[in-house]
Structures are given as C-alpha cells and as structure tokens.
Amino acid sequence: MAGSELTNIKSPRVKAVRRLTKRAFRDRDRSFLAEGPQAVREALALDGVVTELFATADAELRHAEIITAATLAGVPLFRASGEVMTELAQTVTPQGLLAVCRFVHVPLERAVTADARLVAVLAHVRDPGNAGTVLRTADAAGADAVVFTDASVDPYNGKCVRASAGSLFHLPVTTGVAVTQAVQSLKDAGLRVLAADGAGKQTLDDVDLSGPTAWIFGNEAWGLPEEILRLADEVVRVPIYGRAESLNLATAAAVCLYASARSQRIGPGAG
Amino acid sequence: MAGSELTNIKSPRVKAVRRLTKRAFRDRDRSFLAEGPQAVREALALDGVVTELFATADAELRHAEIITAATLAGVPLFRASGEVMTELAQTVTPQGLLAVCRFVHVPLERAVTADARLVAVLAHVRDPGNAGTVLRTADAAGADAVVFTDASVDPYNGKCVRASAGSLFHLPVTTGVAVTQAVQSLKDAGLRVLAADGAGKQTLDDVDLSGPTAWIFGNEAWGLPEEILRLADEVVRVPIYGRAESLNLATAAAVCLYASARSQRIGPGAG
Numbered sequence: 001m002a003g004s005e006l007t008n009i010k011s012p013r014v015k016a017v018r019r020l021t022k023r024a025f026r027d028r029d030r031s032f033l034a035e036g037p038q039a040v041r042e043a044l045a046l047d048g049v050v051t052e053l054f055a056t057a058d059a060e061l062r063h064a065e066i067i068t069a070a071t072l073a074g075v076p077l078f079r080a081s082g083e084v085m086t087e088l089a090q091t092v093t094p095q096g097l098l099a100v101c102r103f104v105h106v107p108l109e110r111a112v113t114a115d116a117r118l119v120a121v122l123a124h125v126r127d128p129g130n131a132g133t134v135l136r137t138a139d140a141a142g143a144d145a146v147v148f149t150d151a152s153v154d155p156y157n158g159k160c161v162r163a164s165a166g167s168l169f170h171l172p173v174t175t176g177v178a179v180t181q182a183v184q185s186l187k188d189a190g191l192r193v194l195a196a197d198g199a200g201k202q203t204l205d206d207v208d209l210s211g212p213t214a215w216i217f218g219n220e221a222w223g224l225p226e227e228i229l230r231l232a233d234e235v236v237r238v239p240i241y242g243r244a245e246s247l248n249l250a251t252a253a254a255v256c257l258y259a260s261a262r263s264q265r266i267g268p269g270a271g
Numbered sequence: 272m273a274g275s276e277l278t279n280i281k282s283p284r285v286k287a288v289r290r291l292t293k294r295a296f297r298d299r300d301r302s303f304l305a306e307g308p309q310a311v312r313e314a315l316a317l318d319g320v321v322t323e324l325f326a327t328a329d330a331e332l333r334h335a336e337i338i339t340a341a342t343l344a345g346v347p348l349f350r351a352s353g354e355v356m357t358e359l360a361q362t363v364t365p366q367g368l369l370a371v372c373r374f375v376h377v378p379l380e381r382a383v384t385a386d387a388r389l390v391a392v393l394a395h396v397r398d399p400g401n402a403g404t405v406l407r408t409a410d411a412a413g414a415d416a417v418v419f420t421d422a423s424v425d426p427y428n429g430k431c432v433r434a435s436a437g438s439l440f441h442l443p444v445t446t447g448v449a450v451t452q453a454v455q456s457l458k459d460a461g462l463r464v465l466a467a468d469g470a471g472k473q474t475l476d477d478v479d480l481s482g483p484t485a486w487i488f489g490n491e492a493w494g495l496p497e498e499i500l501r502l503a504d505e506v507v508r509v510p511i512y513g514r515a516e517s518l519n520l521a522t523a524a525a526v527c528l529y530a531s532a533r534s535q536r537i538g539p540g541a542g
Contacts, residue, residue: 038516137522142512163519170514205533241413241532243441245309247525248434251408254522255529261512262476 032156042166059096111145132163139167200237209263220249303427313437330367382416403434410438471508480534491520
C-alpha cells in the first residue's frame with residue numbers, strides 16, 4: 001500500500017473523489033465511482049478502467065486478491081480511514097473499497113452492431129435504481145448492449161452503478177443518444193424494435209420473439225410518449241392476468257427480456 | 272367532511288395514527304396505513320377494511336370520487352392540514368390521502384385452497400420494497416395467493432404496502448406462517464413446490480410449469496437456506512445467459528411467476 005493513510009475528509013484528494021458523486025464533475029473528468037468488492041473486481045478486469053483505488057485497512061485484509069490485482073495493474077492505491085471511506089461512499093454500509101473509474105461507455109455504432117440479437121433501450125428512465133436493475137437484468141438475459149437515451153438517467157449515477165451489480169462493466173453500454181438515432185441504428189442493424197408499454201395492443205404471448213429484437217423501456221409512471229411508440233415496429237405489453245394495474249418498470253423489463261432470451265434459444269413457440 | 276381540520280401534529284388522534292408506522296402498534300391494533308389515491312381506492316373497494324380516512328383540502332377536491340365512496344361506506348373522514356399529512360405519511364411527497372385499514376390477511380387454509388394454481392411464498396424476504404414488488408408481480412401474473420412466512424418482512428410495513436401498489440387488497444395474503452407448515456399445505460393442496468435459487472441444478476427452461484405450482488423466494492443476498500431447499504420438490508434457477516452473477520430477487524420472481532403463468536395458459540412447451 002503506497003503512501004500513508006488518508007484520514008482527513010477535507011484533504012484535496014478526498015474532495016476530488018467526493019465530487020464525482022455529482023454528474024457535472026463526472027462529465028468533466030470522464031470518471032465515476034464504483035463501490036464494493038464486486039464492482040471493483042469487475043472494473044479491474046477491464047484494462048485501464050480503474051485509475052485509483054481506495055481501501056480501508058480492514059478491506060485490504062478481507063480482499064487481498066483485489067489489492068493484488070490492482071497492484072499488478074499498476075493502479076495507485078490509497079488506504080483510507082473509516083471516516084474517509086464513509087465520506088466517499090454513497091452507501092450506508094460501505095464495504096471499504098472504492099475505485100475511481102474511467103467512463104466505460106462506447107459510441108452507439110460499437111454498441112449496436114449487425115450481429116446484435118438482443119438490445120435494451122432505456123428511454124426516459126429517470127430512476128437510477130430502476131435503470132441499474134434493468135442493466136443487470138439485460139446482462140443476465142444475455143443482451144448484446146444497453147442504450148441509455150439522452151432523456152434517461154446517467155448510467156454513472158452511484159445508485160445506478162450499484163444496482164447494476166457489476167453489469168455496467170460486462171456489456172457494451174452507450175449513453176446520451178437521441179432516441180430517434182438509437183431506433184434508426186437498431187433498425188439499420190436488422191433488429192425489430194419493440195416498445196414495451198402497458199397500452200400495447202399485442203401482448204408478449206402474441207409476438208414472435210425469436211429474431212433479433214430491441215426493447216424500448218420508458219418511465220414507469222407514464223410509459224412511453226406517443227412519438228416513441230410511433231418509432232417502434234410494435235407496441236407490446238406484458239399481459240396482466242390478475243388485478244394489478246401495471247408492473248414496476250424493472251419487473252416488466254425482466255419479463256420482456258427473458259421472454260426474448262428464451263424464445264431466441266428455444267424457438268418462436270416459446271415466446 | 273365531518274369535524275374541523277386537524278392541524279396539531281401532537282394531537283392524540285394524529286399520534287395514534289402515526290404509531291401505526293411501527294409494527295408493534297400495528298399488531299396490537301390489527302390495523303395499518305395505506306397512502307395515496309390508488310391504495311385508498313383499492314382498500315375502500317373491500318367491505319369494512321377502511322376505518323378512518325385522512326385527506327388534505329387539496330386531495331378532497333382532486334379525489335372527490337374517493338371521498339364520496341368513503342362517505343357512502345360510512346367511513347369517518349378527517350381533514351388534515353398539510354403539516355399533519357406530512358407527519359402521518361411515510362412518503363416524501365404524500366398525495367394527501369391516507370387510510371387506516373384493518374388487517375386484510377387470511378388464514379393459511381383460506382389462502383391455499385385445492386383449486387389454487389399459482390402461489391408465491393416469501394421466505395426470509397427482509398426488504399419490504401422487494402416483498403411489495405413480488406406481491407404486485409404475483410397479482411399481475413394471476414397468482415391465487417401470496418404467503419409471507421414468519422421469517423419474512425411484515426406485509427403491512429409502509430414500504431411494502433406502497434411497493435405492492437394496491438395488490439395487497441387484490442388477492443389472498445397470509446402472514447406469519449412457518450415455512451414447513453406452508454409447504455405442507457401447498458403439497459396437500461396438490462401444488463408442486465419449487466424453490467427459486469441461483470444454485471438450482473435445473474433451470475426454468477428444463478421444468479414443466481403447466482401444472483399447479485408454488486414458488487418459494489428467499490433473501491436476495493443468500494438465497495434459500497438448505498432446510499428450505501430440501502422441503503421443495505425441485506430447486507430451480509433462472510438461467511443466466513450473460514455475465515451477471517445473479518438477478519435481483521424481485522426480478523427473478525417476475526421471471527419465474529410469468530414463466531408459470533404463460534406455461535399454464537399456453538402449455539408445457541412454453542415453460
């Protein structure tokens with residue numbers, strides 16, 4: 001562990017890291033924070049992503065393999081006091097590890113390629129926890145990419161990073177794209193674009209999901225705006241068999257993405 | 272609107288309602304709080320459930336049909352000042368309506384009947400938001416009942432009631448049951464009991480879900496304990512097609528419950 005322990009929450013280094021909890025500073029530095037052993041491990045698995053690692057003395061002992069990986073990768077390490085870690089971390093129970101990471105998103109044309117078979121588009125998703133959960137679910141369902149449109153939350157928001165549980169580092173993510181541009185690229189790449197909306201005339205059970213598919217998910221309170229529904233090839237709803245008015249956004253996205261994943265593997269009858 | 276406006280947050284009536292945010296008082300009074308127009312509307316749809324309704328002047332105007340329904344049902348109405356409503360409500364942006372409701376759960380034998388085809392069991396689910404979301408999803412998927420075991424969160428916890436989005440009032444819910452007892456009842460009622468766990472040998476795609484099925488969902492951090500896995504007829508995991516380590520509990524539950532719902536309607540091939 002290089003250098004001495006950071007104990008002063010007002011030190012310039014601590015303040016510089018703390019600023020990355022704000023989007024304006026993240027965008028300026030093109031950097032964000034990843035907290036906890038799982039996220040830090042996944043970030044270290046990517047070349048050149050982690051630029052600084054902060055660890056408490058406890059965490060150094062508990063996660064020796066992460067410290068070793070960081071050292072081998074030449075990542076500057078800083079030991080932080082418990083108080084400094086609490087200042088830096090955004091979780092109530094920080095697990096003593098926090099990495100400053102370079103932005104990992106890629107341009108739209110690298111996320112949406114001609115061999116993509118399953119893509120999730122987050123349009124107007126404002127809740128970072130929901131967005132991160134959809135990213136994690138898209139990863140689990142084997143999606144090729146996730147697109148955050150310019151009206152959606154920042155994928156580097158701390159809550160989104162945490163809810164993604166490492167998936168932000170697993171698959172190509174693109175951000176800040178206009179929804180019209182995203183849809184055009186998806187269509188050009190040969191994907192059928194389905195808008196998930198409770199007002200859809202067709203249900204998941206009615207559509208053939210065996211081909212390459214992109215799903216557009218909107219804000220849970222008001223679904224997708226008319227102009228986005230018009231851009232899509234189909235508007236599809238998750239069937240409600242009981243008396244619930246609707247599903248939570250992340251839940252609906254899970255049902256849609258898994259229906260696609262299953263159908264692409266098992267065939268159209270399973271859609 | 273009977274009586275004058277409640278403006279004093281220290282008045283005995285306000286304090287009595289406020290206490291229902293604590294489980295011990297809920298259990299003593301066998302009463303809980305439902306906030307917001309959607310939950311209050313659903314509660315009023317059940318005979319004798321709402322025992323008191325609190326509304327701000329604004330909410331009275333905005334939701335006149337709810338006020339009328341409450342009046343017709345003989346529910347005592349209290350106008351609350353904004354300050355009192357903020358004191359009573361647990362949400363940051365209370366929507367000006369709050370009902371004191373009688374417990375709505377039913378005994379296990381009324382929740383799990385011989386004609387039940389889909390039941391969700393929450394075992395060791397500690398996060399009230401997750402529990403409420405699973406309840407909402409189970410309702411959407413057409414489940415016949417939801418069982419909260421004695422090691423799970425209180426279904427009347429404010430966060431759970433809110434996350435359920437009214438579903439707590441839609442389908443039979445039972446609570447405080449030992450998991451062994453719940454599983455025995457489910458088996459006696461002819462349901463196949465599946466434990467959802469990331470360590471399951473079989474995936475959702477391998478099992479025939481067309482028959483009557485109960486799903487047991489556990490705590491998201493550590494899945495289900497060995498003794499519960501042994502009680503189940505099968506341990507089933509949601510397949511992970513990508514690189515995510517696991518799914519969030521509510522997301523995994525949605526995929527399982529919808530796979531069952533679809534399979535029961537479309538046939539085994541769709542499982």
